[in-house]
Amino acid sequence: MQNLSPKIKLGFVGAGFIGQVAHIENYAQLEECELKAIADLRPVLREEVADKFAIKQRYESHKELLDNADIDAIVIVTARVHTADVVRDCLLAGKHVFSEKPMAGNSLIAAELVELAAQKNLVYCVGYMKRHDLGVIKAKQLFDQVMANKSLGNLLQVSAQCYMGDSYCKAAGYIHGQEQRPQMQDEALFAPDWLRDEHKSLFARYVNVHSHLLNLIRHFLNTTPRVEYFNYLSPLAHTCVMRTESQLIVLETGEVNQKDWQEKCTFIFELGQLIITLPPALLRNVPAHIELRKHGEVSENTHFQVEWSWSFKNQANAFIKDVKNKNTDSTISAQQALTDIQLAEAIWKKLSN
16 A cells, blocks of 8 residues: 555545535545545536536546545445445555445445455544534543443433434535436345345435444443344334343434434433434534433533534544544444444344344
């Protein structure tokens, strides 16, 4: 692999809406990287986005981009069904990789990619930007403190909800491509083969939306819980019960026809609660809200306001630092994302029992 330049030279695969708003625009604001190349199958959109961000090298195919020896790292924001194949090609070419989640449609493919990155000693990160939300970071510090000093007693239970509404928040400033999106394969083809056919597309959607909460729960508890129960009333409503050695975890997820995005994680202690309310993904510069409730002779509710910031930009900055430092054990490493897929599979296996 080539020596890294003072500025990390980035290539982008995918010039669509999320690629522009959540990724390219944020990297363009960082002084430690250079937007060097972009690949997209849509020629008009590719040229317009490249012009906007002054990206000089432009390619139709990611494979053409990989022939560029100057590129240090690739940011991949393409259709989910193609992500794993593009990641594999980039790793084989010796490039550090950031991809949007999910990293793959099933854990077998995901494990193969993690192993390939390890063999080549490459940084491989997956887009769990909520781990870089400053509110989440502050909440984890508070959680660790009350777990250590027992000021709220023992942790009894975790209650988490995500009701998927509108996370786009009228995002503006991106280029609307008029070209038809390239033909995509069915996501169900990449789901675990042991799933019933009627569950495969539902699993793909579940992993895409709700793996964020799975990742967050594992991060706070520092363990992967065991799945006790899972069921769904319809594709719009699911309930899962998990447990650790000492706590029950109830995870309620689904979709609502509302403009709001409702996502919350509550850690219930004997003497209080720590409540994290997560913002919609594209609500810029609004971090998670934290509330710490202490109950006793005198009850106290404390709200924490952290610095205004956007998790996507924090994530971009963290990836650049990981690449510069060759940190293969990133906060959002692909190994973590693989564990999330494995946990999601354990949840959906309860429907097959």
